[in-house]
Amino acid sequence: EAGVTQSPTHLIKTRGQQATLRCSPISGHTSVYWYQQALGLGLQFLLWYDEGEERNRGNFPPRFSGRQFPNYSSELNVNALELEDSALYLCASSYGTGRMNTEAFFGQGTRLTVV
């Protein structure tokens, strides 16, 4: 069974540009979560999508946005990139709100570097 897949693995952007990160969940999982892991700051929750809807949002500015498609894959968009957006972005998937959240599997991450 395929795990959570993220693309691209690495992304280098210039300050002010936009970045788009993609995530495909495990088959059967309807929830997708995005996390940011910046150096020295630990894992910070960004966004949660379930059944195509944004369910919750972490303490990040509106230039961090995303969406979930009918096949449950998801996209994270970061607009007007700033140097401090450089981080590892991790996507996780799990069953949706109709089930107890007993498993949450992560992808390998996208390492975004803003120069």
Next chain:
Amino acid sequence: AQKITQTQPGMFVQEKEAVTLDCTYDTSDPSYGLFWYKQPSSGEMIFLIYQGSYDQQNATEGRYSLNFQKARKSANLVISASQLGDSAMYFCAMSEMGAGSYQLTFGKGTKLSVIP
């Protein structure tokens, strides 16, 4: 207040020995789940073990076991027979499902180094 506290920034263990990584949590939600992840230097987060707040038994997965003490709000990870490949960052996390917050809140992690 921190929801997940991992008080050991770094730990050393001799190969083949057992090691306990500490995790305490804070929630008023009666329905929650506790997770442990391993993050090697490659960056991937590897799911190790899960414990639900209503589970009566401590969770076990191979060499990993979770010492769940609900009254103390602690969920320590025990790794038996440590291997060199266990050297990594370990994160404890919580999902508060009763509040509808299914996302995970992470601790700051513990860096485990296994010594040959």
